[in-house]
Amino acid sequence: MLAELKGLNEECGLFGVWGHENAAQITYYGLHSLQHRGQEGTGIVVTDGEKLKVAKGEGLVTEIFNAKVIEELPGTSAVGHVRYATAGGGGYENVQPLLFRSQSKGLALAHNGNLVNAIPLKHQLEAQGSIFQTSSDTEVLAHLIKRSGFPQLKDQVKNALTMLKGAYAFLIMTETEMMVALDPNGLRPLSLGMLGDAYVVASETCAFDIVGAEFIRDVLPGELLIINNEGIQSEMFTISSNVTMCAMEYVYFSRPDSNINGINVHTARKNLGKQLALEAPIEADVVTGVPDSSISAAIGYAEESGIPYELGLIKNRYVGRTFIQPSQSLREQGVKMKLSPVRGVVEGKRVIMVDDSIVRGTTSRRIVAMLKEAGATEVHVVISSPAIKNPCFYGIDTSSREELIAADKTVEEIREIIGADSLTFLTVEGLMTAIGSKVEGETQGHCLACFTGKYPTEIYPQEQVSAKC
Numbered sequence: 001m002l003a004e005l006k007g008l009n010e011e012c013g014l015f016g017v018w019g020h021e022n023a024a025q026i027t028y029y030g031l032h033s034l035q036h037r038g039q040e041g042t043g044i045v046v047t048d049g050e051k052l053k054v055a056k057g058e059g060l061v062t063e064i065f066n067a068k069v070i071e072e073l074p075g076t077s078a079v080g081h082v083r084y085a086t087a088g089g090g091g092y093e094n095v096q097p098l099l100f101r102s103q104s105k106g107l108a109l110a111h112n113g114n115l116v117n118a119i120p121l122k123h124q125l126e127a128q129g130s131i132f133q134t135s136s137d138t139e140v141l142a143h144l145i146k147r148s149g150f151p152q153l154k155d156q157v158k159n160a161l162t163m164l165k166g167a168y169a170f171l172i173m174t175e176t177e178m179m180v181a182l183d184p185n186g187l188r189p190l191s192l193g194m195l196g197d198a199y200v201v202a203s204e205t206c207a208f209d210i211v212g213a214e215f216i217r218d219v220l221p222g223e224l225l226i227i228n229n230e231g232i233q234s235e236m237f238t239i240s241s242n243v244t245m246c247a248m249e250y251v252y253f254s255r256p257d258s259n260i261n262g263i264n265v266h267t268a269r270k271n272l273g274k275q276l277a278l279e280a281p282i283e284a285d286v287v288t289g290v291p292d293s294s295i296s297a298a299i300g301y302a303e304e305s306g307i308p309y310e311l312g313l314i315k316n317r318y319v320g321r322t323f324i325q326p327s328q329s330l331r332e333q334g335v336k337m338k339l340s341p342v343r344g345v346v347e348g349k350r351v352i353m354v355d356d357s358i359v360r361g362t363t364s365r366r367i368v369a370m371l372k373e374a375g376a377t378e379v380h381v382v383i384s385s386p387a388i389k390n391p392c393f394y395g396i397d398t399s400s401r402e403e404l405i406a407a408d409k410t411v412e413e414i415r416e417i418i419g420a421d422s423l424t425f426l427t428v429e430g431l432m433t434a435i436g437s438k439v440e441g442e443t444q445g446h447c448l449a450c451f452t453g454k455y456p457t458e459i460y461p462q463e464q465v466s467a468k469c
Contacts, residue, residue, distance in 0.1 A: 012037060012038050012081060012082065012083050012084065012096075012110075012111065012112035012113070012203070012395070013031065013034030013035075013036075013037030013038055013081070013082040013112065013202075013203045013204070014034075014079070014080070014081060014110050014111075014112050014169060014171050014190070014201065014202065014203045015027055015030035015031050015034060015079070015080045015081075015200070015201070015202045015203070015207055016077075016078065016079040016080070016110075016171045016173070016178055016180070016200065016201040016202075017030070017077060017078055017195065017198055017199070017200045017201075018076075018077045018178045018198060018199045018200075018227045018228070019076055019077060019197060019198040019199060019229065020076060020077070020195060020196070020198035021076055023046055023073075023075050023076050023077050023078040024044055024046050024070045024073035024074075024075065024078050025070050026078070026195065026198075026200070026211050027044050027046075027078040027079070027080040028044070028061065028065050028070055028080075029210050029211050030080060030200070030202055030207040030210065030211055031044070031061045031080045031081070031082050031207075032061045032062070032210070033204075033206050033207045033209075033210040033211075033255075034082050034202065034203055034204060034206075034207055035060060035061055035082055036253075036255060037082055037084070037112075037203060037204075037253065038081075038082035038083040038084040039060055039082070039084065040058060040059075040083055040084055040090065041056070041057065041058045041059070041081075041082070041083040041090075041092075041094070041095035041096070042056065042057070042059070042060070042061050042064050042065070042080070042081060042082045042083065042095070043055065043056025043057070043064075043080065043081050043095050043096055043097050043110075044056070044065070044073060044078055044079070044080040044081075044097070045078060045079050045080075045097045045099055045108035045110075045173060046073045046074065046075030046077065046078040047075050047076075047077050047078070047173060047174070047175050047176075048074055048075040048076065049075075049076070049175060049176065050175055051106070051175060052099060052101075052106040052108055052173070052174075052175060053072075053073055053074075053075070054097065054099045054108070055069050055072070055073055056081075056092075056095045056096070056097070057092065057095065058090075058091075058092055058095060061082065077173065077178060078173075079097050079108055079110050079171040079173045079178065080097070080110070081095075081096040081097050081110040081111075081171075083095060083096060091135075093133060093134045093135075094134050094135060094136045096109065096110045096111065096136070096138060097109055097110040097171070097173075098110075098134065098136070098138055098139060098142065100142050100146075102146070105174050105175055105176075106174060106175060107142060107145070107172065107173075107174055108171075108172070108173040108174075109138055109139075109141060109142055109170065109171070109172055110138075110170070110171040111136075111137075111138040111141070111168060111169070111170055111171075112167075112168070112169040112188050112190075112203055112395065113166060113167035113168040113169055113183065113187065113188050113394060113395045114137065114166050114167055114168075114393060114394050114395040115137040115140060115164050115165065115166040115167075115168060116165050116166035116393050116394070116457065116458070116459055116460050117164070117165040117166065117458075117460055118137035118140050118166075119460070120460065121140050121144070121163065121164075122140060125140070125143045125144070125147070128147065130143045130147075140164075141160055141161075141164065141170065141172075144159075144160035144163055144164075145157055145160045148160055153174065153177075153179075154179070154224070154226055154235070157172060157179055157181070157224065157237075158224055158235070158237040161181055161224070161237045161238070162237060162238055164183070165457055165458055165460075166183065166187075166393065166394055166457060167183055167185070167187035167188050167246070167394035167395050168181070168182070168183045168187075168188070169181070169182050169183070169188040169189075169190040169203065169219075170182075171201060176228060176229075177226060177227060177228035178199075178201075178226075178227045178228070179224060179225065179226050179227070180192070180201050180219055180223075180224070180225040180227070181223070181224045181225075181237070182219045182220065182221055182222070182223055183221065183222070184221050184222040184238045184239075184240045184241075184242075185221055185240065185242055185243060185244045185447070185456050185457060186220070186221030186222075186240065186243045186244065186245055187244060187245065187246050187394050187395075187447055187456070188203070188245075188246065188249075188394075188395070189203055189204060189218070189245070189249055189254065189258075189260050189261075190202075190203060190218065190219040191203075191204070191205050191208070191215060191216075191217070191218050191219065192215075192216045192217055192218070192219055192225065193205075193208045193213040193214055193215050193216050194213060194214050194216055195211060195212060195213040195214070199227050199232060200213045201219070201225075204254055204255055204258040204260075205258045205259045205260075206254075206255045206257045206258040209257065215259070218260075218261055218262075220236075220240070221240035221243050222236050222237060222238040222239060222240040223235070223236055223237075224236070224237045242445065242456055243445045244445045244446055244447040244456040245260065245261060245445070245446055245447065246394065246396075246446070246447045247385075247431060247435065247446040247447060247448055247451075248357075248385070248396065248450065249265075250263070250265060250268040250269065250272075250435050251269070251272065251293075251356050251357065251384060251385045251431075252293050252356045252357060252385075256269065256293075256295075256296055263435065263436070265296075266296045268434065268435050269293075269294075269296035269297045269300065269356075269384065270296050270297065270299055270300035270303070271300060271434035271435070271436070272296075272297045272300065272384040272385070272426060272430075272431065272434045272435075273296065273297035273298060273299060273300025273301035273302075273303075273304070273354060273384055274300040274301065274303065274304040274434070275426060275430040275431075275433055275434040276297065276300075276301055276354070276382050276383075276384050276424070276426050276430070277300070277301045277304035277305040278304060278430075279424070279426065279427060279430050280382050280424035281305065282305075282352055282380050282382070282422065282424075283350070284307055284349075284350040284351060284352045284378070284380060285307070285308075285349040285350045285351070286307065286308055286309075286310045286312060286345065286346065286349050286350070286351055286352070287301050287302040287305065287307050287308065287309045287310070287351075287352045287354060288309070288310055288311065288312030288313055288345070288346070288351060288352070288353055288354070289309075289313070289353075289354045289355070290313055290339070290353065290354070290355045290356075290367060291313060291314070291315035291339070292315065293356050294354050294355045294356045294384065297354050297356065297384035298354035301352065301354050301382065305352075307352065310342075310345045311342055311345065312341060312342055312345045312346045312351060312353070312371065313339050313340070313341055313342070313353075313367070313371075314339065314340045314341075314342060315338060315339055316337065316338055316339070316340065336366075336370065339367065339370070340370075341370045341371050341373070341374035341376075342374070343374045343375055346371055346374050346375060346376040347374060347375030347376070348375055348377060349375075349376055349377065350376070350377055350378040350380070351371055351376045351378065351379050351380065352380045352382060353367065353368070353371065353379055353380065353381050353382070353420075354382050354383075354384060355367075355381065355382075355383055355384070356383070356384050356385060357383060357384075357385050357388055358383055358387070358388070358405060358406065358414065358418075359388060359403065359404060359405070360403060360404070360405055361405040361414060361417050361418050364381060364418040364420075365417060365418040365419055368381065368418050368419045368420050369419060372419070378421045379419075379420050379421055380420060380421050380422045380423075380424075381415075381418065381420040381422070381423045381424070382423075382424045383423075383424065383425045383426060384426055385425070385426055385431060385451070386425050386426055386427060386428050386431060386448075386451040387406035387411070387414075387425045387451065388404055388406055388450045388451065389401075389404060389406045389407050389450070389451065389453065390404070390407070390449055390450050390451070390452070390453040391403070391404070391450070392449065392450050393455070393459055394447065394449075396450070405417070411423055411424075411425065428448060428451055428452060431448075431451075432446070
């Protein structure tokens with residue numbers, strides 16, 4: 001669905017390469033393929049083996065980097081980042097990778113996720129003399145690393161990681177090595193690949209396809225990879241006992257051409273749609289999906305139900321970011337700028353509209369209204385995920401119950417608000433059946449907290465949740 005309109009955003013995408021003569025250029029292409037994970041800021045840090053150099057800014061990858069900027073980033077290794085910021089987390093100083101310099105060596109940090117204990121750790125570190133330069137929770141790790149008493153960086157990083165709680169995938173780079181870390185629950189996707197003799201790491205495997213890299217394996221929960229000119233080393237900084245990949249990666253966040261834990265995202269979404277058709281059989285004339293993340297589920301629903309799939313909604317590809325702050329009346333037209341109904345497809349038809357989620361309900365209401373204005377006689381809304389009733393503290397921009405329409409309203413009440421003829425959410429059991437992920441032959445656990453309220457980690461008071469990423 002239209003994330004920028006409905007308020008369901010994930011904050012970051014990571015890409016790193018070690019041992020390639022065109023490291024900055026490769027990272028640029030990798031970040032471009034991950035742009036859907038963050039559109040507010042991007043950066044690249046490179047190393048030539050002796051010094052670190054950074055280029056970053058607020059905006060899209062193509063807005064910040066051009067041929068001249070890339071040429072000014074010489075080096076054989078790089079880490080990059082695309083970012084979505086929550087309230088209070090914007091600004092150039094928070095754009096990653098963050099770069100820290102000391103008398104011994106530099107340190108670049110890029111982070112995907114959210115540390116739920118960042119504020120308590122900041123209070124503790126400030127009491128010990130630390131001074132923070134950003135409002136990002138990522139900076140906490142840098143201070144913890146520098147305050148560790150271990151002589152080797154590897155042990156400093158492992159010790160610091162054990163103090164963190166929440167969701168995190170980290171890329172850490174000095175002049176002479178790159179480290180890769182994933183939280184003990186594996187809440188965020190992170191994969192390792194090879195590009196010739198170079199190692200590459202990315203939040204999604206679609207980035208490997210873009211740069212021509214070969215997927216090797218997923219980074220394990222609780223794993224620390226150390227990559228340098230001598231090769232790669234794997235160590236566990238903690239033992240994972242509760243693997244819980246975010247289920248919304250399959251439903252919404254990841255690109256359909258990515259694979260997560262061996263499962264293709266497009267295939268998973270088609271299965272979600274098929275399961276939805278089994279749970280919510282509806283008499284209708286046409287099935288359509290809300291571009292882009294709901295198309296796969298809509299195709300699955302159509303295949304299972306036997307009702308033809310049609311392009312009932314078209315996304316306007318040429319609506320970019322704008323710096324104009326519209327009035328409330330103009331803001332109401334936002335969906336019409338992004339989507340257009342195809343009258344020839346929906347006029348006089350009973351339409352099943354497949355979407356991936358409902359957060360506030362505002363966008364769903366506008367899309368239903370557009371379809372009916374275009375002549376649809378009925379609009380039945382089916383959602384390929386359970387109702388989002390609980391806030392996420394792991395890096396998704398739904399950090400309070402007040403933002404969620406399903407937190408205090410029944411399905412019937414939501415149906416009336418959005419103006420649909422019927423409304424159905426996929427069940428939690430149906431979601432698990434459709435995804436069916438596996439890790440090393442064992443069933444993969446999932447974080448379902450936004451649906452069930454059962455969080456896989458300790459949760460701190462909401463006011464203590466820091467600006468993420």
